[in-house]
Amino acid sequence: MSTLQPARQLLPGLLAMSCALPVYAAEGGFMEDAKASLNLRNFYINRNFVDPAHPQAKGEEWTQSFILDARSGFTQGTLGFGVDVLGLYSVKLDGGKG
Secondary structure (H helix, E strand, O other): OOOOHHHHHHHHHHHHHHHHHHHHHOOOOOOOOOEEEEEEEEEEEEEEOOOOOOOOOEEEEEEEEEEEEEEOOOOOOOOOOOOEEEEEEEEEEEOOOO
16 A cells, blocks of 8 residues: 555545635635634642751742733635734732742
8 A cells, every 4th residue: 555545535525625615715804703812810829848858838829821812814815814823921929938
């Protein structure tokens, strides 16, 4: 069996899909189908060190995270072009004492 055999089996499906995709891309627009979301996450962790040789008895961290997920629609035409943006930012609110 040759290594091209699986590719030959996928070719009819890829051809049919490439013919159908421009129809779906033409339904919306680049700006009309754009979506954006901003998620805020708060994270707190408290660790208790039980090893007596460890100089620190506990550790605490508290952070606030911002997750921006922006996605545009696709341009109309045979080849649709779109842009995705993922922005991540975190702020340390408190690190405990010591």
